Amino acid sequence: MAIDWRSRVLDEVGAQRPAMVTALADLIRTPSQTGTAAEHEAQAAMASALAADGLEVDHWELPLAELRSDPDFPGTEAPRTEGWGVVGRLPGSGSGSDGGRTLLLDGHIDVVPPGDPATWTHPDPYSGELTATEVRGRGACDMKGGLLAARWAVRALAATGVPLAGDVLLASVEGEEDGGLGTFGLLRRGWTADVCVVPEPTALDLVPACAGALTFRLRIRGRAAHASRRTEGVSAIEKLVPVLAALAALETERNVGADPLLDRWGIAYPLSLGVVRAGDWASTVPDLLEAEGRLGVALDEDPAVAQAALEAAVAEACAADPWLRQHPVEVEWWGGQFASGRLPSESDLGERVAAHHHEVTGAPAATWAGPFGSDLRLLTGLGGIPTVHYGPGDVDLAHAPDEAVPLAEVEVTARVLALLALEVCGPR
Template sequence: MEVRREQFRELAETLVSYSSYPGEERAVQTWLRDRLSDLGFETYTWEPDAELIESHPSFPDAETLELEGRPSVAGVLELGDPENGPTVVLNGHADVVPVTESDWSGDPFEPRWENGRLYGRGAVDMKSGLAACVFAALAVEEARHDVDGRIVVESVVGEEEGGIGAATAAASNPYPFDRDAVLIAEPSELDLVVAAEGSLMKRLQIYGESAHAARTWEGESVLPHFERIRQAFIDLERERAERVTHPLFEQFENPWPVNFGTVDAGAWASSVPASLTAEIRIGVAPHETIAEVEAEYQQRLDEVVAESGWLSAHPPDFERFSVQFEGSEVNRKESIVQSLAQVLRDNGIEPAYEGFTGGTDARHYLEADIPTIVCGPGSPDVAHKPDEFIEWEEAIEGAEIIADTVETYLRTQ
């Protein structure tokens, strides 16, 4: 199914031109809502539900999030008799991760074309995918085939912060109708992402005793204690990689990694470091709960503490912070998955079912019992990197495949 190529290109360019960092999405969302209206969509807008976010287990530090003035927007197209058919949501996010401009070859928010690629922050993650959803929906409408139902194109905020807009949409439906399936066009090289890893974020704080650097024996450095804890966690990571298995994650050398993302210790070069704070991200398999994994790491920490007289007397703190989420997995027998797989086969592409080692907004919709698949154009390998880009022919192919998937899905329900 063909899409409006020139308008697709223009929409993607304009989306990329907005520096829509987390908390700064309002301008691009306002522009997109108006553009959707111009294109014939009925539009909806919703803000993050502060009470919902604050009580949601994914956001233990909700008070640190900026929630006001961050609209998510959607456009709805009705086909045939919409009450006689299903509703499929095409989802993308408007926020992008921050940039260090000196690492880029040019202005990250000045879209540029080079050798068939669109460059710019968000070009692949995921403004081209969002634009593909818009024109896929329009292509289905313009085909004027005999199908009933609704297509919703959804642009949410705060995906990079754990899915603020999607969590609200999934848990408190912003539409006056039910949703039957969701396709999220995150970059996957058009592979079918049917499972995703969860994430446990923990902050470790260790306490020692300061002393003059010329008399280190009078103090208690936190560094040896940290190294023992770090090594114990690395050992557990290795054990879990062998013990906790999932067929879609066997390709990864380290499927449930532990990453010590930040470590801050000491206050002065001439003083024994008496405090250390480390922020740690721990991978969670799709079939595990955060609580189960947290308990494993807590037990391993307790073992290290029990072997140390100092740590037993001055126990470390080990608390959740930032964003938490369970892994997720959709049943391959769901109609939206089967429809997409069939369209790929029809286009000469053997469906590749994949597990993703990061998180996506799919989990929020799956938690709301809405079958959700992740599949979109572009490579996740260049997401979040300097000189982010998407191969434009793949973006077009992705939009056309999404359009065919929506029509196939609507016909088969």
Template sequence: MTSLEATLLAEIDAARDELIAFFQGFTRIATPNPPGETREAASFLGAFLDARGLPYQVIAPVPEWPNIVADHRFDRPGRHLVLNGHIDVFPAGDPARWRHGSPWSGAIDDGRLYGRGTADMKCGTSASFIAYALLARHRDRLKGRLTLTAVSDEETGGRWGTGYLFANHPDLVMGDCCLNGEPSSAYTVRYGEKAPLWLVFTARARGAHGAYVHLSESATKIATALIDRLEAVTAIKPEMPDKVARNLADPSVRQALETGLGAGAADTVAAVTLNIGMVEGGLKTNMIPSECRVEADIRLPVGVPKARVWAMVREIMQDFPTVTVEEQSLPEEEGANWCDPEGEMLRIIQDRATRIAGITPAPVITLAATDARFWRNAGVPAYIYGCAFDLVGTYDESVALEEFLNVVRVHTLSAAAYLGGE
């Protein structure tokens, strides 16, 4: 362990209560997307940087969805590391189903901090801000450049968040490597991820009185038949690069996936999956629906480009002439993304995690999409290490305080090592 690493760990331990309070305060600000209103939370994060004399920019192509970018150049030349997190979170659902009476309580109960978005990803975003502030304090012991990005449009695709920054401010965000704190569990470090193909199908029919079924087809029945046929996409087999195939076949990697992401994850990560996220149709029980909307979430593993799935979807739709389809995901993204499963930053993360948490995270491709894909698609390695994933999107989403502090420690020390900390 370098002297800088020892100093950083001591500073994190000394500021434990302050760091938890920052995470808690961030959690207490509602940022569900949709609708995506994050201005109060962005101001909270900006105040954290202001209090430490750290300058930053607010870049807001959509006023309600501001992005925060802070950039620090150290005195000595070196590499450029980008820390990335998001401010927006999933919708919270019925407040009455949250044990502390609110999805934004930030309550601490039995060593866990509760609230929507704690795991995905206010834990990781908080860790990025803390790591950035700690490293800026030791600027004389580091080399290169460190950029912090916190965006407000991750949950709905990134077009006005990280995607916008790449398109309009590439000098700020491209970097030589990206470190992201999305959920991964202590057992895995993510070097790639499946790609989302989000399709919206609209089935149409004449419609009629519900008793006069001889006059019109039912748009909901057409949609139901289409959903059944779409299941065929899950039979598409990937043609993976050898390096990825070897990694995912490794028994230790499969075990880490099962431990970190739940039983069945090791097979799911290499398969095309189909989730019918929403079905909306009809106006009244005794009316034959004239329209039905189906939103499908298809996830593509490495080795299955979008074109293969689109070809099958178009073939299926030949049997459904009254159905139209449009893509909601970013059409320019062609498929799953990955970087080197043996890359330098990955090894750095593994080493620091092993020393700090006593667990060596296995390199994995993972199931859910993140903004790390923007870096990988640009040819920049991007790695993810964060808290456990199992409570993401559920009622009573929460993160153990010690798990949060572990993410802070691993991110801070990994960033310091990558930037030549002494």
């Protein structure tokens, strides 16, 4: 009698729930902010966990100097002197003509800072607090819930001993939040696959495309003077005002006719400033302002075209202002540089994931594109790996106070990914 591996694997997912819920809470309690020592500690713990799950583990130090000198390096923002990659491999027995295809599940372990703790309802942003329906804390949604769901799926496959023809790979990566260092590093190490799912928070919807995001810095120079004689100086803060107006107009212009996949968002390609620094003394007219922000890149747009559009808008604002005409704003492109990315039209990966989602939940999965940058663009663009996002949690909670992820969605993701692995990698 043929073994019903699908039922066995799904039963194992159910049996593993208590252990996996505890593991998720523990993972959230490690404050693995991008570029910190805790990020590396979380990677080491993940490597040990994957080995305990029965996977072959590659845990290596990223060659930062080599990667930074690569012309395709995606950039970073957080200072770092080290980085680590982790890939767990559940090996299959064959490849190519005998059906042994490889599935990659790629998730980032780094998180953004929690912000002001006073804005959180829960006193500790890294509490990993469990309720009957969710787990709370920074990174729960973005994206430790998804990373844990991927581990849950692969652990169930390993525990049943299903004889796969192809490999299942689980990558835990650093540095996604500020550019994609970890996924870039695993591609340059030679890891590849036939298809990939990145379980970013999509609320169990299907996301086959993501817009890009380019980090920029503006330097506006004024002329210092004593505040009592402010008219003898030129305030760099005041000179930001016409530049802000130009950027707002540019954002409006760039969002005309946005791709319909982004219709669910109020603004498909946001342009915003996130950091503004100016002045060094309350009674001195500030002679320098630095502003840092992000420019949304349209789907299928060359990032160089987006950069040129912002530079032209800033130059036009300077040309209309007598001071800025003589002291033009300096534009610098730095930090994370996220191109847009899209699942190739000839790939049926989206349909396969959607079918397994329907099987598990009994409901269809909506399809949309993300207005944010992600590792999808590296996997599809540099790696040539058809990739989609599908995972637990609401993206509106990412980077926000009171971040949380529903436990039911984490389990559904694990079930869907396990079924996809059985289909892609195929029991012998």
